[in-house]
Amino acid sequence: MRFRTALLTLLLLLWVGSAFCGTPVRGTFFGGRQYRRIDDLASLCGMQWRFSGKNCILTGRNRPVLVFVNNRREMIFGGMHLVLCDAPHWRGSGFYVSNTDWLKSIRPLLFPESAPNHRLGTIFLDCGHGGVDQGAPGKRSLEKRLTLQLGLQVAAKLRACGYQVKMTRTSDRTVPLQQRGAIANNSRSDLFVSIHINASTDRSIRGIETFCLTPAGAASSGDSKPRYLRFAGNSRDTSNLLLAYLMQRSLLARTKAEDRGLKRARFAVLKDLYMPGVLVEVGFISNAAEERNLNSPAYQEKIASGIVDGILAYRKQISKGTGR
Numbered sequence: 106m107r108f109r110t111a112l113l114t115l116l117l118l119l120w121v122g123s124a125f126c127g128t129p130v131r132g133t134f135f136g137g138r139q140y141r142r143i144d145d146l147a148s149l150c151g152m153q154w155r156f157s158g159k160n161c162i163l164t165g166r167n168r169p170v171l172v173f174v175n176n177r178r179e180m181i182f183g184g185m186h187l188v189l190c191d192a193p194h195w196r197g198s199g200f201y202v203s204n205t206d207w208l209k210s211i212r213p214l215l216f217p218e219s220a221p222n223h224r225l226g227t228i229f230l231d232c233g234h235g236g237v238d239q240g241a242p243g244k245r246s247l248e249k250r251l252t253l254q255l256g257l258q259v260a261a262k263l264r265a266c267g268y269q270v271k272m273t274r275t276s277d278r279t280v281p282l283q284q285r286g287a288i289a290n291n292s293r294s295d296l297f298v299s300i301h302i303n304a305s306t307d308r309s310i311r312g313i314e315t316f317c318l319t320p321a322g323a324a325s326s327g328d329s330k331p332r333y334l335r336f337a338g339n340s341r342d343t344s345n346l347l348l349a350y351l352m353q354r355s356l357l358a359r360t361k362a363e364d365r366g367l368k369r370a371r372f373a374v375l376k377d378l379y380m381p382g383v384l385v386e387v388g389f390i391s392n393a394a395e396e397r398n399l400n401s402p403a404y405q406e407k408i409a410s411g412i413v414d415g416i417l418a419y420r421k422q423i424s425k426g427t428g429r
Protein backbone atom coordinates (compact mmCIF):
# COMPACT_ATOMS: atom_id res chain seq x y z
CA MET A 106 0.00 0.00 0.00
CA ARG A 107 2.84 2.32 0.93
CA PHE A 108 4.66 1.46 -2.34
CA ARG A 109 1.48 2.13 -4.34
CA THR A 110 1.04 5.52 -2.66
CA ALA A 111 4.66 6.47 -3.38
CA LEU A 112 4.34 5.35 -6.99
CA LEU A 113 1.15 7.35 -7.56
CA THR A 114 2.75 10.43 -5.97
CA LEU A 115 5.82 10.02 -8.21
CA LEU A 116 3.67 9.70 -11.35
CA LEU A 117 1.70 12.79 -10.39
CA LEU A 118 4.86 14.80 -9.78
CA LEU A 119 6.31 13.63 -13.10
CA TRP A 120 3.11 14.65 -14.87
CA VAL A 121 3.08 18.12 -13.30
CA GLY A 122 6.83 18.42 -13.89
CA SER A 123 6.56 17.38 -17.53
CA ALA A 124 3.82 19.97 -18.05
CA PHE A 125 6.44 22.55 -17.14
CA CYS A 126 9.60 21.07 -18.60
CA GLY A 127 8.28 19.48 -21.80
CA THR A 128 7.16 22.68 -23.53
CA PRO A 129 9.31 25.75 -24.02
CA VAL A 130 8.33 28.64 -21.78
CA ARG A 131 9.77 31.97 -22.80
CA GLY A 132 11.49 33.89 -20.06
CA THR A 133 13.35 37.05 -19.23
CA PHE A 134 14.92 38.82 -16.27
CA PHE A 135 13.71 41.80 -14.29
CA GLY A 136 15.98 43.20 -11.60
CA GLY A 137 18.10 40.02 -11.70
CA ARG A 138 15.03 37.82 -11.09
CA GLN A 139 13.98 35.12 -13.53
CA TYR A 140 10.52 35.57 -15.06
CA ARG A 141 8.23 33.40 -17.25
CA ARG A 142 5.66 34.43 -19.85
CA ILE A 143 2.14 33.91 -18.65
CA ASP A 144 0.71 32.93 -22.05
CA ASP A 145 3.13 30.00 -22.24
CA LEU A 146 2.36 28.98 -18.66
CA ALA A 147 -1.38 29.34 -19.28
CA SER A 148 -1.27 27.06 -22.32
CA LEU A 149 0.68 24.48 -20.31
CA CYS A 150 -2.14 24.53 -17.76
CA GLY A 151 -4.86 24.43 -20.43
CA MET A 152 -6.04 27.90 -19.46
CA GLN A 153 -6.97 31.00 -21.43
CA TRP A 154 -5.53 34.41 -20.68
CA ARG A 155 -6.36 38.03 -21.48
CA PHE A 156 -5.03 41.41 -20.49
CA SER A 157 -7.65 43.92 -19.41
CA GLY A 158 -6.84 47.35 -17.99
CA LYS A 159 -4.01 46.63 -15.52
CA ASN A 160 -5.05 43.04 -14.98
CA CYS A 161 -3.96 39.78 -16.51
CA ILE A 162 -6.78 37.27 -16.15
CA LEU A 163 -6.48 33.48 -16.50
CA THR A 164 -9.51 31.25 -16.81
CA GLY A 165 -9.95 27.54 -17.30
CA ARG A 166 -12.55 24.83 -16.93
CA ASN A 167 -13.11 23.77 -13.32
CA ARG A 168 -10.44 26.19 -12.15
CA PRO A 169 -10.81 29.32 -9.97
CA VAL A 170 -10.22 32.56 -11.93
CA LEU A 171 -6.67 33.83 -11.49
CA VAL A 172 -5.98 37.58 -11.68
CA PHE A 173 -2.60 39.36 -11.66
CA VAL A 174 -2.21 43.11 -11.35
CA ASN A 175 0.52 44.67 -13.51
CA ASN A 176 3.50 45.86 -11.40
CA ARG A 177 1.87 44.84 -8.11
CA ARG A 178 2.82 41.98 -5.84
CA GLU A 179 -0.72 40.73 -5.81
CA MET A 180 -2.63 37.73 -7.13
CA ILE A 181 -6.34 37.02 -6.76
CA PHE A 182 -7.17 33.33 -6.85
CA GLY A 183 -10.86 32.41 -6.71
CA GLY A 184 -11.60 35.88 -5.31
CA MET A 185 -9.01 35.58 -2.50
CA HIS A 186 -5.90 37.74 -2.28
CA LEU A 187 -2.36 36.44 -2.12
CA VAL A 188 0.75 38.61 -1.79
CA LEU A 189 3.26 37.48 -4.42
CA CYS A 190 7.02 37.17 -3.94
CA ASP A 191 7.67 39.47 -6.95
CA ALA A 192 5.57 41.94 -8.92
CA PRO A 193 4.51 40.63 -12.35
CA HIS A 194 5.23 42.90 -15.35
CA TRP A 195 3.88 43.62 -18.79
CA ARG A 196 6.73 44.14 -21.27
CA GLY A 197 6.61 44.32 -25.06
CA SER A 198 3.98 41.85 -26.12
CA GLY A 199 3.98 39.66 -23.06
CA PHE A 200 3.00 39.45 -19.40
CA TYR A 201 5.55 37.90 -17.06
CA VAL A 202 5.41 36.36 -13.59
CA SER A 203 8.52 35.48 -11.60
CA ASN A 204 9.76 31.92 -11.67
CA THR A 205 9.66 31.89 -7.86
CA ASP A 206 5.96 32.77 -7.92
CA TRP A 207 5.22 30.22 -10.62
CA LEU A 208 6.85 27.49 -8.51
CA LYS A 209 5.85 28.67 -5.04
CA SER A 210 2.62 30.68 -5.40
CA ILE A 211 0.81 29.69 -8.59
CA ARG A 212 1.54 26.08 -9.43
CA PRO A 213 0.76 24.72 -5.91
CA LEU A 214 -2.71 26.32 -6.09
CA LEU A 215 -3.43 25.33 -9.70
CA PHE A 216 -2.24 21.77 -9.02
CA PRO A 217 -3.21 21.20 -5.36
CA GLU A 218 -3.12 17.45 -5.99
CA SER A 219 0.67 17.74 -6.17
CA ALA A 220 0.84 18.45 -2.41
CA PRO A 221 2.23 15.39 -0.65
CA ASN A 222 -0.14 13.24 1.35
CA HIS A 223 0.91 12.67 4.94
CA ARG A 224 -0.36 11.42 8.29
CA LEU A 225 -2.80 13.83 9.89
CA GLY A 226 -3.73 12.45 13.29
CA THR A 227 -2.40 15.08 15.70
CA ILE A 228 -2.91 18.82 15.35
CA PHE A 229 -0.76 21.27 17.25
CA LEU A 230 -2.46 24.53 18.32
CA ASP A 231 -0.31 27.47 19.39
CA CYS A 232 -2.32 30.12 21.26
CA GLY A 233 -0.33 33.32 20.73
CA HIS A 234 1.33 35.10 23.69
CA GLY A 235 0.32 34.32 27.33
CA GLY A 236 1.56 35.03 30.87
CA VAL A 237 3.77 38.12 30.97
CA ASP A 238 3.39 38.51 27.21
CA GLN A 239 -0.07 40.03 26.84
CA GLY A 240 0.03 40.45 23.07
CA ALA A 241 -1.88 43.35 21.55
CA PRO A 242 -4.17 45.21 23.95
CA GLY A 243 -7.67 46.28 22.94
CA LYS A 244 -10.01 48.67 24.71
CA ARG A 245 -11.74 45.86 26.61
CA SER A 246 -9.66 42.73 26.05
CA LEU A 247 -6.17 41.32 25.61
CA GLU A 248 -4.87 39.29 22.69
CA LYS A 249 -3.47 36.57 24.98
CA ARG A 250 -6.93 35.85 26.47
CA LEU A 251 -8.71 35.77 23.10
CA THR A 252 -6.15 33.45 21.48
CA LEU A 253 -6.51 31.03 24.42
CA GLN A 254 -10.32 31.11 24.27
CA LEU A 255 -10.22 30.46 20.54
CA GLY A 256 -7.56 27.75 20.79
CA LEU A 257 -9.54 25.83 23.42
CA GLN A 258 -12.65 25.96 21.23
CA VAL A 259 -10.73 24.75 18.18
CA ALA A 260 -9.22 21.93 20.28
CA ALA A 261 -12.66 20.77 21.44
CA LYS A 262 -14.01 20.76 17.88
CA LEU A 263 -10.99 18.89 16.52
CA ARG A 264 -11.24 16.24 19.24
CA ALA A 265 -14.92 15.82 18.36
CA CYS A 266 -13.75 15.13 14.78
CA GLY A 267 -11.43 12.41 16.04
CA TYR A 268 -8.11 14.29 16.03
CA GLN A 269 -5.59 14.33 18.82
CA VAL A 270 -4.69 17.87 19.83
CA LYS A 271 -1.57 19.22 21.49
CA MET A 272 -1.09 22.83 22.55
CA THR A 273 1.70 25.16 23.62
CA ARG A 274 -0.48 26.35 26.48
CA THR A 275 -3.94 25.66 27.91
CA SER A 276 -3.80 28.41 30.53
CA ASP A 277 -2.48 31.95 30.94
CA ARG A 278 1.21 31.15 31.13
CA THR A 279 4.38 32.41 29.50
CA VAL A 280 5.84 30.31 26.67
CA PRO A 281 8.88 31.91 25.00
CA LEU A 282 8.37 32.53 21.29
CA GLN A 283 11.59 30.74 20.32
CA GLN A 284 10.49 27.54 22.08
CA ARG A 285 7.10 27.16 20.45
CA GLY A 286 8.22 25.53 17.21
CA ALA A 287 10.49 23.14 19.13
CA ILE A 288 7.64 22.15 21.47
CA ALA A 289 5.49 21.38 18.42
CA ASN A 290 8.29 19.35 16.81
CA ASN A 291 8.90 17.38 20.01
CA SER A 292 5.18 16.62 20.29
CA ARG A 293 5.39 14.71 16.99
CA SER A 294 2.31 16.51 15.72
CA ASP A 295 1.33 16.48 12.04
CA LEU A 296 0.09 20.04 11.50
CA PHE A 297 0.69 23.38 13.22
CA VAL A 298 -1.71 26.32 13.60
CA SER A 299 -0.71 29.46 15.49
CA ILE A 300 -3.61 31.72 16.50
CA HIS A 301 -3.12 35.48 16.83
CA ILE A 302 -5.12 38.70 16.89
CA ASN A 303 -3.88 41.65 14.84
CA ALA A 304 -3.47 45.30 15.84
CA SER A 305 -2.78 48.55 14.01
CA THR A 306 -2.38 52.21 14.92
CA ASP A 307 -4.93 52.83 12.16
CA ARG A 308 -8.11 51.84 13.98
CA SER A 309 -10.13 51.58 10.76
CA ILE A 310 -8.15 48.54 9.59
CA ARG A 311 -9.95 45.21 9.97
CA GLY A 312 -10.03 41.73 8.50
CA ILE A 313 -8.33 38.35 8.50
CA GLU A 314 -4.95 37.31 7.11
CA THR A 315 -3.14 33.97 7.08
CA PHE A 316 0.63 33.57 6.94
CA CYS A 317 2.88 30.74 5.87
CA LEU A 318 6.67 30.62 5.76
CA THR A 319 8.39 32.69 3.04
CA PRO A 320 10.13 30.45 0.47
CA ALA A 321 13.93 30.60 0.38
CA GLY A 322 15.15 33.32 -1.98
CA ALA A 323 11.86 35.23 -1.83
CA ALA A 324 10.74 38.44 -0.16
CA SER A 325 8.33 38.24 2.78
CA SER A 326 5.04 40.07 2.29
CA GLY A 327 6.12 43.03 4.41
CA ASP A 328 9.59 43.19 2.85
CA SER A 329 10.65 44.59 -0.51
CA LYS A 330 13.86 42.54 -0.84
CA PRO A 331 14.29 38.81 -1.48
CA ARG A 332 16.28 37.06 1.26
CA TYR A 333 18.32 33.94 0.65
CA LEU A 334 17.44 32.19 3.88
CA ARG A 335 16.42 28.55 4.03
CA PHE A 336 14.87 26.93 7.11
CA ALA A 337 13.58 23.47 8.02
CA GLY A 338 10.03 24.67 7.35
CA ASN A 339 10.90 25.43 3.72
CA SER A 340 10.93 21.71 2.92
CA ARG A 341 7.12 21.99 3.12
CA ASP A 342 6.54 25.13 1.03
CA THR A 343 3.83 23.49 -1.12
CA SER A 344 1.92 22.09 1.86
CA ASN A 345 2.34 25.35 3.81
CA LEU A 346 0.84 27.39 0.97
CA LEU A 347 -2.03 24.98 0.36
CA LEU A 348 -2.88 24.87 4.08
CA ALA A 349 -2.71 28.69 4.33
CA TYR A 350 -4.96 29.10 1.30
CA LEU A 351 -7.58 26.63 2.55
CA MET A 352 -7.41 28.09 6.07
CA GLN A 353 -7.91 31.68 4.87
CA ARG A 354 -10.74 30.61 2.56
CA SER A 355 -12.52 28.72 5.36
CA LEU A 356 -12.12 31.56 7.86
CA LEU A 357 -13.55 34.08 5.38
CA ALA A 358 -16.45 31.78 4.48
CA ARG A 359 -17.45 31.38 8.14
CA THR A 360 -16.92 34.95 9.37
CA LYS A 361 -17.59 37.03 6.20
CA ALA A 362 -14.70 39.18 7.43
CA GLU A 363 -12.60 41.36 5.12
CA ASP A 364 -9.94 39.43 3.19
CA ARG A 365 -6.49 40.82 3.98
CA GLY A 366 -4.91 38.01 2.07
CA LEU A 367 -2.59 35.10 2.20
CA LYS A 368 0.86 36.36 3.15
CA ARG A 369 4.37 35.11 3.80
CA ALA A 370 6.69 35.82 6.71
CA ARG A 371 9.70 34.20 8.37
CA PHE A 372 7.99 34.09 11.76
CA ALA A 373 9.92 32.38 14.56
CA VAL A 374 7.09 29.87 15.12
CA LEU A 375 7.01 28.80 11.45
CA LYS A 376 10.70 28.69 10.49
CA ASP A 377 11.82 25.45 12.08
CA LEU A 378 8.70 23.32 11.92
CA TYR A 379 8.99 19.70 10.79
CA MET A 380 5.28 19.75 9.81
CA PRO A 381 3.16 22.02 7.60
CA GLY A 382 2.21 25.15 9.52
CA VAL A 383 0.36 28.45 9.33
CA LEU A 384 -0.22 31.49 11.50
CA VAL A 385 -3.69 33.05 11.43
CA GLU A 386 -4.45 36.65 12.39
CA VAL A 387 -8.20 36.37 12.90
CA GLY A 388 -9.11 40.04 13.32
CA PHE A 389 -7.96 43.43 14.61
CA ILE A 390 -8.28 44.08 18.34
CA SER A 391 -7.56 47.74 17.54
CA ASN A 392 -10.77 48.03 15.51
CA ALA A 393 -13.81 48.67 17.76
CA ALA A 394 -16.26 46.55 15.75
CA GLU A 395 -13.83 43.65 15.40
CA GLU A 396 -12.90 43.73 19.09
CA ARG A 397 -16.61 43.46 19.90
CA ASN A 398 -16.89 40.52 17.50
CA LEU A 399 -13.78 38.82 18.85
CA ASN A 400 -15.29 38.92 22.36
CA SER A 401 -18.64 37.55 21.21
CA PRO A 402 -19.18 33.79 21.77
CA ALA A 403 -21.13 33.54 18.49
CA TYR A 404 -18.30 35.11 16.46
CA GLN A 405 -15.66 33.09 18.32
CA GLU A 406 -17.58 29.99 17.29
CA LYS A 407 -17.36 31.09 13.64
CA ILE A 408 -13.61 31.60 13.87
CA ALA A 409 -13.06 28.25 15.60
CA SER A 410 -15.23 26.52 12.98
CA GLY A 411 -13.31 28.31 10.21
CA ILE A 412 -9.99 26.97 11.52
CA VAL A 413 -11.39 23.44 11.80
CA ASP A 414 -12.90 23.70 8.30
CA GLY A 415 -9.48 24.74 6.98
CA ILE A 416 -7.86 21.65 8.49
CA LEU A 417 -10.61 19.36 7.18
CA ALA A 418 -10.35 20.91 3.69
CA TYR A 419 -6.57 20.37 3.79
CA ARG A 420 -7.01 16.73 4.78
CA LYS A 421 -9.50 16.23 1.95
CA GLN A 422 -7.16 17.84 -0.56
CA ILE A 423 -4.01 15.93 0.37
CA SER A 424 -5.86 12.63 0.40
CA LYS A 425 -6.93 13.29 -3.22
CA GLY A 426 -3.26 13.56 -4.20
CA THR A 427 -2.79 9.81 -4.10
CA GLY A 428 -6.26 8.88 -5.25
CA ARG A 429 -7.30 7.57 -1.84
Ligand SMILES: [Zn+2]
Pocket residue numbers: 233234240241248301302
Ligand atom coordinates in the same frame (compact mmCIF):
# COMPACT_ATOMS: atom_id res chain seq x y z
ZN1 LIG B 1 0.09 38.13 18.32
